[in-house]
Amino acid sequence: MRIGLFIPCYIDQLYPDVGMATAELLEKLGVEVEFPVEQTCCGQPMANTGCQPETRPLAFKFLKIFRDFPYVVCPSGSCVAMVRYHYREHLSGQPGFEELVGKTFELCEFLVDVLKVKPLAGSFPYQVGIHQSCHGLRGLRLASSSEVVGPSFSKMRYLLEALEGITFSQLDRPDECCGFGGTFSINEEAVSSQMGLDRLADHERVGTQVLTAPDMSCLMHLSGLMRRRGTRLPVMHIAQILAGRAVSAAY
Amino acid sequence: MAHTTVEHAADAAAFIQNQERTRWHDQALWFVRAKRDKAARAVPEWEQLRALAGQIKRHTLAHLADYLLQFEEQALRHGAQVHWARNADEHNQIVLEILQRHLVRKVVKSKSMLTEECHLNPYLERHGIEVVDTDLGERIMQLRQEPPSHIVLPAIHIKKEEVGQTFHTHLGTQADATDPNYLAEAARGHLREKFMAAAAGITGVNFAVAETGGVVVCTNEGNADIGVALPPLHIASVGIEKLIPRWADLAIFTRLLARNATGQPVTAYTSHFHGPIPGGELHLVLVDNGRTTLRAHDVFRESLCCIRCGACLNTCPVYRRSGGHSYHATIPGPIGSVLNAAHDPRTYYSLPYACSLCGSCADVCPVKIPLDQQLLYLRGTIAGAKHLPLAKRLLMKLTSFVMQRTWLYTFAGRLARWWLPKLPRFLVYNRLNAWGKQREIPAFPKKSFRELYQNRQRHGQ
Numbered sequence: 001m002r003i004g005l006f007i008p009c010y011i012d013q014l015y016p017d018v019g020m021a022t023a024e025l026l027e028k029l030g031v032e033v034e035f036p037v038e039q040t041c042c043g044q045p046m047a048n049t050g051c052q053p054e055t056r057p058l059a060f061k062f063l064k065i066f067r068d069f070p071y072v073v074c075p076s077g078s079c080v081a082m083v084r085y086h087y088r089e090h091l092s093g094q095p096g097f098e099e100l101v102g103k104t105f106e107l108c109e110f111l112v113d114v115l116k117v118k119p120l121a122g123s124f125p126y127q128v129g130i131h132q133s134c135h136g137l138r139g140l141r142l143a144s145s146s147e148v149v150g151p152s153f154s155k156m157r158y159l160l161e162a163l164e165g166i167t168f169s170q171l172d173r174p175d176e177c178c179g180f181g182g183t184f185s186i187n188e189e190a191v192s193s194q195m196g197l198d199r200l201a202d203h204e205r206v207g208t209q210v211l212t213a214p215d216m217s218c219l220m221h222l223s224g225l226m227r228r229r230g231t232r233l234p235v236m237h238i239a240q241i242l243a244g245r246a247v248s249a250a251y
Numbered sequence: 252m253a254h255t256t257v258e259h260a261a262d263a264a265a266f267i268q269n270q271e272r273t274r275w276h277d278q279a280l281w282f283v284r285a286k287r288d289k290a291a292r293a294v295p296e297w298e299q300l301r302a303l304a305g306q307i308k309r310h311t312l313a314h315l316a317d318y319l320l321q322f323e324e325q326a327l328r329h330g331a332q333v334h335w336a337r338n339a340d341e342h343n344q345i346v347l348e349i350l351q352r353h354l355v356r357k358v359v360k361s362k363s364m365l366t367e368e369c370h371l372n373p374y375l376e377r378h379g380i381e382v383v384d385t386d387l388g389e390r391i392m393q394l395r396q397e398p399p400s401h402i403v404l405p406a407i408h409i410k411k412e413e414v415g416q417t418f419h420t421h422l423g424t425q426a427d428a429t430d431p432n433y434l435a436e437a438a439r440g441h442l443r444e445k446f447m448a449a450a451a452g453i454t455g456v457n458f459a460v461a462e463t464g465g466v467v468v469c470t471n472e473g474n475a476d477i478g479v480a481l482p483p484l485h486i487a488s489v490g491i492e493k494l495i496p497r498w499a500d501l502a503i504f505t506r507l508l509a510r511n512a513t514g515q516p517v518t519a520y521t522s523h524f525h526g527p528i529p530g531g532e533l534h535l536v537l538v539d540n541g542r543t544t545l546r547a548h549d550v551f552r553e554s555l556c557c558i559r560c561g562a563c564l565n566t567c568p569v570y571r572r573s574g575g576h577s578y579h580a581t582i583p584g585p586i587g588s589v590l591n592a593a594h595d596p597r598t599y600y601s602l603p604y605a606c607s608l609c610g611s612c613a614d615v616c617p618v619k620i621p622l623d624q625q626l627l628y629l630r631g632t633i634a635g636a637k638h639l640p641l642a643k644r645l646l647m648k649l650t651s652f653v654m655q656r657t658w659l660y661t662f663a664g665r666l667a668r669w670w671l672p673k674l675p676r677f678l679v680y681n682r683l684n685a686w687g688k689q690r691e692i693p694a695f696p697k698k699s700f701r702e703l704y705q706n707r708q709r710h711g712q
Binding site: 045050051188189196 | 569
């Protein structure tokens with residue numbers, strides 16, 4: 001099986017190991033990974049600011065780059081949600097667009113829904129706090145959200161739970177937003193930071209030892225807050241844990 | 252005169268300055284959200300109810316004219332008098348005219364966001380009529396001369412100590428009183444006098460049933476009932492989006508409303524009004540005030556499905572940490588940001604950006620309004636109309652320009668990673684860097700992912 005690896009721009013520039021871990025994990029599972037180097041950014045910062053004319057060329061660029069791959073896989077729920085839900089107004093009717101929407105997956109959902117992998121083997125003897133990144137949670141439904149009444153599930157937890165020694169944090173607020181929100185983190189700096197500090201306090205209270213998420217952007221924000229305050233809860237993208245990285249590889 | 256815009260971020264930052272109050276406001280509302288979760292989970296068919304409620308509202312909006320006429324016909328049969336108001340001014344004039352005709356000088360009013368929207372109180376006061384809000388929270392706000400900060404819990408932003416001070420000033424209660432029972436008892440005595448003196452009662456309406464011509468008012472304090480049972484004159488202000496088709500549909504909404512609003516199985520009082528009390532008059536004022544404009548819009552139409560439960564406010568992580576007044580609108584929070592920015596994008600341009608797009612509001616909404624998507628859509632309207640500050644627009648143009656050119660993106664990334672770590676701290680962390688006010692920027696890696704990956708391919712690892 002061949003996939004086009006879609007690496008968000010900020011992971012490419014700031015968190016290269018998250019990309020490497022994603023590639024290694026997929027290869028280990030027998031997937032043929034290809035990283036098309038023309039890719040840059042999906043356009044989400046522009047789209048979320050409402051700047052549609054500035055988003056449009058990036059949507060076209062993305063389609064051109066990834067059109068011919070049987071699957072597109074990305075270690076970010078937010079960027080996948082961008083392609084799946086917000087490219088339509090730019091690319092509707094373009095050859096290959098409908099197929100692109102159907103074959104673009106966030107890493108965890110690709111592993112669970114397409115590859116149908118069993119929970120991964122390995123060892124990770126820590127109490128892990130899963131941060132439910134909102135676009136993955138309520139956009140892609142990677143897990144059940146606390147507002148909706150129904151059976152509870154989590155694709156992240158499913159993938160992690162067979163790791164030897166792993167336990168999970170039971171939070172007071174299981175899926176409140178961390179406050180990153182892309183340009184929101186700048187526009188509403190005070191609220192954004194307060195949200196992040198509250199999220200961290202919840203994890204600290206219940207004894208989280210490693211904080212993970214399917215989106216590195218949430219962790220970038222939370223880690224930035226911690227580093228300023230001199231607290232150091234290791235943050236790892238879920239791909240890093242699944243690829244067998246040690247906690248020393250944490251950011 | 253320069254156009255005054257609402258700057259949510261600045262007011263939110265001011266609210267957060269008081270850390271203790273912010274924490275307490277956040278926790279008080281989260282407590283309500285948690286109660287709501289518990290109440291919703293006790294109803295196994297909850298999601299089915301949400302889906303049905305959303306479908307009924309959408310259906311009603313699609314056939315609104317028919318249902319309004321049916322409602323009018325049925326209401327007239329019960330002896331009610333029906334008035335149509337195109338906007339807030341007409342609504343206020345109609346209400347004043349009815350009151351003046353009956354020589355009314357004192358009115359009691361139960362909770363109604365529509366009369367807040369129309370600014371009815373100051374209008375009537377200007378014409379020499381005393382209006383007393385009889386909902387406890389609203390009365391506290393009225394005495395403090397503040398607008399409500401929440402559509403269901405109007406005084407959620409103030410503490411019992413502040414209520415004590417307000418009552419001490421206005422009702423003559425003991426100084427420094429904080430006991431909720433004592434204060435509530437004082438309010439009860441005070442309001443009783445007002446109820447006895449009033450010559451008319453004004454209420455809002457939660458649901459208007461087209462099939463029966465009846466209106467339904469949901470309260471917890473019984474203040475609407477006593478307010479319209481004592482005086483012979485009852486005026487009910489009805490937003491035209493409050494219609495539901497059939498009597499049988501009502502139960503779906505009453506099961507959702509209180510559970511979603513406060514976690515109660517049902518409001519303490521669900522009062523049905525079909526015509527006037529013997530010897531009295533019932534006036535129903537149907538108000539448009541921009542609703543047909545929203546209804547004509549393909550995206551914003553859905554926002555008219557709102558039943559004003561307030562759950563999107565309670566769950567919104569931004570609302571909880573910025574307070575209702577930071578929105579400068581009758582209806583704050585996610586639904587308020589949609590309604591106000593859709594109506595006046597220039598003034599309220601910042602509200603759709605007071606949102607991290609977490610989507611919790613849409614998941615909690617009892618009629619499934621995609622609130623986060625509406626806010627995102629509004630950003631497009633606002634940016635398209637150039638209501639965004641120039642610096643933000645230019646930054647997006649620049650980012651897009653770079654991202655369209657892979658070589659430039661790669662080069663800019665490499666330059667930033669090489670250069671930024673070498674800069675003295677004050678050049679990186681200053682007042683221009685909003686990110687860095689409370690956060691460090693990430694440590695810059697020497698190599699990007701693409702460099703590492705290409706190296707690995709080249710060396711065949």
